[in-house]
Amino acid sequence: MNSFLxxxxxxxxxxxxxxxxxxxxxxxxxxxxxxxxxxxxxxTYVLLLNIGYRIHGAAPVFVGISPxxxxxxPVVQALMLTDVVVExxxxxxxxxxxxxxxxxxxxxxxxxxxxxxx
Amino acid sequence: xxxxxxxxxLLVAVSALGVVLTRSVTSQILALSFYGxxxxxxFLVFQAPDVALSQITVGAVALPLMxxxxxxKMKNRGTKRRNERNHS
Amino acid sequence: xxxxxxxxxxxxxxxxxxxxxFLGVKNLPPWGDYRGIYGQMxxxxxxxxxxxxxxxxxIDYDYRGFDTxxxxxxxxxxxxxxxxxxxxxxxxxxxxxxxxxxxDAVKVSAAVAFSVLVIFGIYISTHGQLTPGGGFQGGVxxxxxxxxxxxxxxxxxxxxxxxxxxxxxxxxxxxGFYAVIGLVPLVLAEPFLTNWLPLGTTGNVFSSGTxxxxxxxxxxxxxxxxxxxxxxxLEDIIAKTGEEQNE
Numbered sequence: 001m002n003s004f005l006x007x008x009x010x011x012x013x014x015x016x017x018x019x020x021x022x023x024x025x026x027x028x029x030x031x032x033x034x035x036x037x038x039x040x041x042x043x044t045y046v047l048l049l050n051i052g053y054r055i056h057g058a059a060p061v062f063v064g065i066s067p068x069x070x071x072x073x074p075v076v077q078a079l080m081l082t083d084v085v086v087e088x089x090x091x092x093x094x095x096x097x098x099x100x101x102x103x104x105x106x107x108x109x110x111x112x113x114x115x116x117x118x
Numbered sequence: 119x120x121x122x123x124x125x126x127x128l129l130v131a132v133s134a135l136g137v138v139l140t141r142s143v144t145s146q147i148l149a150l151s152f153y154g155x156x157x158x159x160x161f162l163v164f165q166a167p168d169v170a171l172s173q174i175t176v177g178a179v180a181l182p183l184m185x186x187x188x189x190x191k192m193k194n195r196g197t198k199r200r201n202e203r204n205h206s
Numbered sequence: 207x208x209x210x211x212x213x214x215x216x217x218x219x220x221x222x223x224x225x226x227x228f229l230g231v232k233n234l235p236p237w238g239d240y241r242g243i244y245g246q247m248x249x250x251x252x253x254x255x256x257x258x259x260x261x262x263x264x265i266d267y268d269y270r271g272f273d274t275x276x277x278x279x280x281x282x283x284x285x286x287x288x289x290x291x292x293x294x295x296x297x298x299x300x301x302x303x304x305x306x307x308x309x310d311a312v313k314v315s316a317a318v319a320f321s322v323l324v325i326f327g328i329y330i331s332t333h334g335q336l337t338p339g340g341g342f343q344g345g346v347x348x349x350x351x352x353x354x355x356x357x358x359x360x361x362x363x364x365x366x367x368x369x370x371x372x373x374x375x376x377x378x379x380x381x382g383f384y385a386v387i388g389l390v391p392l393v394l395a396e397p398f399l400t401n402w403l404p405l406g407t408t409g410n411v412f413s414s415g416t417x418x419x420x421x422x423x424x425x426x427x428x429x430x431x432x433x434x435x436x437x438x439x440l441e442d443i444i445a446k447t448g449e450e451q452n453e
Binding site: 018021028054073074075078093097 | 209213220228234239242245259262274277280287337342438
């Protein structure tokens with residue numbers, strides 16, 4: 001039980017990854033696929049957050065606490081900030097492509113969009 | 119406080135499954151917004167306030183907003199094309 | 207292949223992935239016992255070296271400022287791509303639509319909420335080096351304030367705010383100014399993106415050198431980028447509402 005608690009958050013991150021992948025693989029609507037991709041990207045946030053966590057660690061903002069206290073790791077949180085920005089930009093561009101596909105082909109189902117008309 | 123963190127992680131996992139299993143896109147946008155807010159609460163409890171602020175503004179406001187705008191634009195162009203086909 | 211076979215192949219692949227992932231995760235350090243020393247060192251020295259009390263922002267804009275430069279250009283390129291895909295080439299000139307008939311209570315509360323949001327966004331943008339916040343978060347808050355104007359159905363003001371050519375210029379200036387701030391130390395014979403402005407006293411708004419300047423320019427770029435995205439998605443609907451009103 002104790003060893004399961006030690007790797008429990010990493011397993012949750014893997015579960016969220018598989019959920020997002022299931023949504024992408026079995027999707028019948030392009031916008032549903034884009035939202036599942038967003039869920040898949042959040043699995044990396046959970047993994048990074050729990051890697052850098054220290055028990056009884058404070059937040060890495062030194063207003064009111066002296067600079068020597070034990071904090072959670074700030075480098076991993078900087079990586080997560082970049083990750084959040086990249087998720088927003090990827091979703092914006094993919095939605096623009098989905099709107100263009102709907103314009104040209106009239107449908108939003110990935111199965112019907114498969115054949116490229118020449 | 120450990121049991122609270124464990125429970126929060128379990129709630130996040132269940133919520134992710136809920137977002138993916140929602141098939142209607144309009145309901146899925148609201149589920150995504152709730153999931154983003156839940157993630158922001160989790161970031162706050164795990165001592166990451168900067169990332170929590172980012173996640174609230176992006177994942178619970180800007181991302182569902184962009185999906186809703188895309189839906190509106192596609193519906194608008196669809197009715198315009200149907201009107202042109204009916205009138206011609 | 208039809209969807210039932212796709213689901214079965216997905217489950218087989220998922221089981222394989224889960225097994226390999228479990229083997230990899232089994233030997234990580236236990237939860238809550240992170241042993242990396244890079245973060246510990248930055249926590250210990252960032253207040254003294256950079257006079258910035260928010261360690262995450264100091265890492266984002268100073269210690270690892272090069273990664274954030276790439277991230278801002280990703281945002282710039284994505285807004286450019288979305289605009290290229292969605293802007294229609296030929297558009298007839300439409301008259302500005304008259305404002306629809308929403309009740310006055312909605313308009314007044316939207317105006318009050320808009321002013322509160324703008325002040326809050328500017329506060330978060332400029333206090334990035336002291337408390338959690340920074341350029342990116344403040345920029346998104348400012349851009350979402352413009353959506354309030356759209357919800358209150360004040361289409362002419364919304365169109366004027368988001369489709370003004372100055373917004374595109376501001377976005378490019380914000381992205382380019384970050385690179386210029388990084389290039390100035392090269393003239394002073396120091397590495398790219400060194401902190402060259404005076405550091406000031408810890409706890410003031412104008413402290414920690416280039417972190418405040420970079421945060422402000424990132425905020426300008428993000429605000430302008432999201433305003434452009436909002437207009438790109440909504441320009442059809444605003445024009446259509448104008449045509450319906452004129453018929």
